[in-house]
Each structure stands twice: as structure tokens, then as C-alpha cells.
Amino acid sequence: MSNDAQQLRPLKVGLIGNPNSGKSTVFNQLTGLRQKTGNFPGVTVEIKVGSFTLPKGQKVSLIDFPGAYSLYPTSSDEKVLAEVLSNPGDANFPDMLVYIADVTNLEKHLLLFSQILDLQIPAILVLNMMDVAAEEGIRVQTQTLAAKLGVAVVAVSGRTGENIAQLKAQMEQLAGTTPLATKPFYTLTENECSVAEAVKMNFGTENGYRALLIAHHKDWLPFLSVPERAMLTTIQDTKQFQSLRAQVEETMTRFDRFVPIVKSAVQQPSAFPLTFTDRLDGVLTHRFFGPLIFFGIMALVFMCIFYGYEITGGWVEGAMGWLIEQAEALTTPLNMAWLTDFITKGILEGLKGVLVFIPQIALLSLLIALLEESGYLTRVVFMFDRMMQRFGMNGRSIVALIGGGACAVPAIKGTRTITNWKERIITIMVTPFISCSARIPVYMVLIPIALPNAGWWIWAQVFGGMYVLGVVVALLSGWVLKKILRSTEQSFLTLHMPVYRVPHWKNVWLTVVDKVKSFVSGVWKPIIIITSVLWLLSSFGPGDIASKARASAEEEIALGHVPDSLRGDLEASYKLEYSWAGKIGKFIEPAIRPLGYDWKIGIGILSSFLAREVFNSTMYIIYSLESVGKIEEGAAGDQKPFERYSSLKDRMLNDTFRDTHQKIYTPATGLSLLVFYALAMQCMSTLVVVKQETGKWRWAIIQFVFMGAIAYLFAWLTFLAVNAF
């Protein structure tokens, strides 16, 4: 390759290593903020690509592969690496590999490296965590390792940044050379050799070990065609090749070869002393204290997010209020009322829907990153694995479920740590059942309406009951989905629990930035579209709804039922009734009548799709209280929680059905509506994130229908039960 060509085309470097090797710390040291997250084509495995420049100007595109122990994968995360490395035609196939190994545990970290050697891809062995090694009195002769393994070895510390510059220099040096054909690290057995030869002949693969990998993975490698798969099966059958057994034997042979090499190059204290980690685990994974401490920590996380929402929600309100004023000032001179309305109530309302989640996502991902980085989350998985298994999930799901109590959006984004596909899908599907902070204002309005004479104490009980309902339904749905979904992927726990560490600020910070960035870039478009549609539906209707509304308001004021001062509110209410949204509300009334709802509640439910708390402002408009609503909603600090919405409560309690003249808001209707709000999927941000995380709209649609059906069923049963009682 000429120098010019090198300048044009970035060097593709793959960063690989076992889980817990400190790989992401090295990645962050090398690339800093110049990184972006995407998915590997076809799978939902996360890929991070960062870029940086080598000392002499060569650009590097660094691909951070998911942590793997071996090229014989047991999870979809690990499969990515085996898939890319067995196919030189893959877009992500690297020019060079940088292999990160934990030097404090080198004996267990070299298996994958020895496999890489046999694929004859230029590689550098990076011994990470030299700072910890120094503390523990471990000494390493890098020259001995380099000579015996036949590769460049660099000892670094990802946390302190020690020797990162030397790693870059080493990459530069290796990039200029052509790899020598070395003797394989692992010599294929006779049987493996004959299989590899047959694969080589038919596929044109030159490397024997790569040919063997293709034979091992014939069932799932996506680049193989049906006839190719059939041919590989024939090869395996005629050679009587037993894939799994061969994999185990190969692994053991490799260990037999490199363990003596490691022993000759690394001196470490012979015993494994009872360390800080062991003592801490004695408490943190204790039979009684372990779960207790966990729930304590989660309660803290929950409170942080809850209060964070109270505070930052106010900031967002303030900022949006200012923006709306500006937009009104700018557009009013144009004399196009619809444009002002569209910008303030459509676009900006949608923007608010995105903005309110950002502080929550940042805060939750910060707290989770701290727990993850410290090593605590793996202990949580260990403690709760059994419990969550019963409900089709895994130990890590509990973190998502608890995060869902604040907001399902960041919680669902956090499920990437669940490697089993089925367990992850179930976790994503059931997390929105947990009552999130957006449901709180709706509960505050509806509880006193459902039980007007019950008083504060009972109201608080019902409020707590909504959370219990959410958890119970989430777990039951998990159990049902476990029975329905099929997965061929074997579920393992077999989890390595790393030593406890103080989280590295850079890793935590970059995680938070990454989560917020990928949320915003993924959701803003669909949210603006959905918001605009909802605005169109509630602003327009058949005919001239504005003048019809004006006429109706005029009529009612003339009758003397309503004072003239409320003319504006009354017009807004009639306008909504005559709009398409109102028409749809009336159209779906027969469907929701069994639950005890009228068309006004229908509109409320429809508009809640923007975000659940929009139910309240819609109700204010419907009951001609728009101006009152702004005052009541604003009076957050001065009143007791359940009293904030008192005039809305009075107006709603007196409302009757037009045909039967019976009261709409009986305890049965109120409780049924509460149950509906607790269980229905009414959050477009969540749906968009589900699409983003699963890669398909299909799962978002299934979730919408599934949760809607359950909400309808439970609400209906509640209505019947309360009426019978």
C-alpha cells in the first residue's frame, strides 16, 4: 500500500478481549469523545467505533467488539466476533487486532488471543491493569512473553493512561509491516485437519483454522448459503467430526500450551489472599443483608430520579414556557393562528416530550454506570437470577424493572447488558408495566375522583396499590411470555464476578454522554411526527369547527348557564368536541363504554399517547377549565398533592352520560380508569425506544397491543367487580 492510500483509508483496528479485561477503559483512553454507537447489521449487538490518529498521521478507525472468551461463542454478543473474524469479506474485518488482557489474571485471558494468532491477523497483546499488578506485587517480563508468543507486547494501564502512547507507536510500527506466516499456535488434530482441508477446497479459504471455524459454526454463520450449509454438513458427517467435543479438546490443548508460557513470564504471589473484594462480598451477597442492601441502594436510585424529575421537570417547563412565548411573539404578527398553534401546541409540545426525559436518562445511566463499573451489578445478577428466571428474565432484569419506576425509556436502554435474546425481549416488554413518574399526576387526579369521600389515608393506599399492580402484572406477563417465546439460545448464568473497583470517571462520563446522544438522535423524528398528527387531529374537524364552537359557546352563555368570562374556555372545549379527535372519541365510545368511560375519557386516552400527564391538561380543556388548569397545575408547592386539581375534580364528578343521565365518575369508572392508566402502553417515547433497541417496529407494535389488551381486560374486570360489590 502506498503512503497516499494509507492517508486516505483509515486503518481498521479491532479491539478485542475477555469481558472484564478493562477493554472499554482502553477504548475510551484511545478515542475519548470521538466515538459513536451503532448496531452490527442484522443483530442488536452494540458496536462502538472510535477514531484517532497515530503519531505519523495515519487515521485509525477503532472497532470495539463485545467482550468474548473464545471464538466458540455462547451468546449473541460473542457471536459477532466469531462471525466477523471467520469472514475476511466482512465490512468490519479488521486490518489489525489489539488484544486487551488483564495482567493480574493472564492465565485465564489468553485463550481468545491464541485463537487470533492462528487466524494470522496482525495483533498486539496489551497487558492491561499494570497499576493493579504493581499493587499486588505481580511482575511481568514482557520480552519473554513477546518472544514466546511471537507478537508485540505492550504493558499499559487503562485507568492511569500509562503507556497508551507506546501502544499507539506499536500500532504504527505493525501497520507498516506484512505479517509473517508463523507456525500455528495450535496444531489441528488429524480429524480437524481433514475437515479443514475439505472446507478450504470448497470455500477458497486459505487459513486452516478459519476453515475449521466455518465448519464449527456452519449452523448459524449468516454469510453461508443453504447449499453451502448442506455441503458443510456432509463434510462433517463423512469425517465423523464432533464439533462440541472438538471445541473443548482444542480449548484444553491451548491452555496446556500457554499456561507454561505465562508461568515463565509472570511472577505472582503464590497464594490467593482474602482480599477486600472477598470481605465486601461477605456482606453484599449475604443471604439476608445482600438483598436488603440491594433494595436500599435501589430505593436511593429511585429517589434520586424521582426528585431529579421534580427539579429538572421545572427547568424544562420554564425553558419551554420561554420558548413558547418567543414563538408566539415571532409568529403572531404573521396573523396565522393555526401556525402559532401548531408551533406552540404541536412541535414545542413534542420537543418538551423529548426534553423531559433527558435529565432522567442522564441521571439513571449515571447511577447504573457507577454500579456497573464498580462491579456490583454482577453480584445483583447472582443474587436475583433465580427469582427472575421464573418470570422468563434474568438477574439483570431487576435493574431495568426498578429503573422503570422512574421512567421506562432509560430502563429499556439499560437492557443491553442482558445477553440472552429472549430474556432481554421479555424484560423490554414488561418494564413499562411498572408505574413511572409520568403516571403520578394522572393518579393524583383520578384517585380522589374514584373515591371522593375516602380521605387522604385511603387515597395514599390506592396510590401505593397502583405500584403493586404494576409489579404483579409485569412479573405475570413475563411468566406468560416465557411460555410463548421460543429461543434456541441456551441460557447460561456462568458469570465472572470481577474485583470491586472505584469507577473510572471517564468511563462513567462517556457512558452518560453516549446514552443521551443515542436517545435524542433515535427518537426526535418519530416524536415530532406523532405529535404533529395528534395536533392535526385535535385542531381540525369536518367543516369550520372554530365557528361552530363559537356558536355553541354563544348559545350556552345566552342560556345563562355559564358566565361570559369563561367564553374562551367554553369555545376551546367545544372546538375539541367537534374536532377529529372528538369524533374519534365518540366513535370509540361503544368500545370503551363497557369500562364505564364516555367519549371525553376517550379523547383523554388518545391524547395521553403524547405522554400520560397530558390526560390532565386535556381534561381541563374538555371541562372548560383551560385557564383554571394553568393556575392549578402551577400551584405545585402550595397545596397538598391530592388537592391540586380540586376544580377539575368537582366538574368531573358532576358530569353525566348524555343518553342515560347517570353519573360518569362512579367509583367503578374511576378505579377502572386508574387500572387502565397503570397498565396501558400510552407513551410514544417508550415505543420508539423499543423499536430502537429491538431493531424492529414489530416488537413496539406487539407491546402496544399486548399492554392495551391487558389494560382493557383488567379495567373491565375492575369495573364489573366494583359494580357487583
Add this chain to the structure above:
Amino acid sequence: MQRRHRTLPELKAHESAQTISFTDHALACKLTAMGVLPGATIEMIRKAPFGDAFYVKVDGVRLALRTDEAKQILLTV
């Protein structure tokens, strides 16, 4: 007849034994890749709070295993 081996769940807390072999190939593949080889010393640390999982230490490496997985590991008596 004296038994020639036992399985991991039979170990008491802080009891150690050597691994002999694994009875499931897929699990053997995973465990050997993580460095749990036949002949390794495995120490039982504790059971999970809600049962069904074990916290063990293999050559200083801490692992969590389900009972189903632990049963596949044959140990010296």
C-alpha cells in the same frame, strides 16, 4: 460401593475440591473458555440468597453458577 466423584452443589461453604470433568458439552465449552479446566481447584463460597445459584472461586477467579450448571461439574471426593 464408594463413590468416585461428587458434584459441585454437594460442597459445603468454604470446602474445596478438584474438578474432574463436565457432563455437558455446551457448558464444558463455556467453562473451559473461562479457564475452569479439569484439575482446577474450586472452592464453594456461598449459595445465592434465593437459592439455585452458587458463588465459587476457581484459582482465585470468582464465578456465579446456576444449580443446573453446577451439577454438570464432577469433583474429586
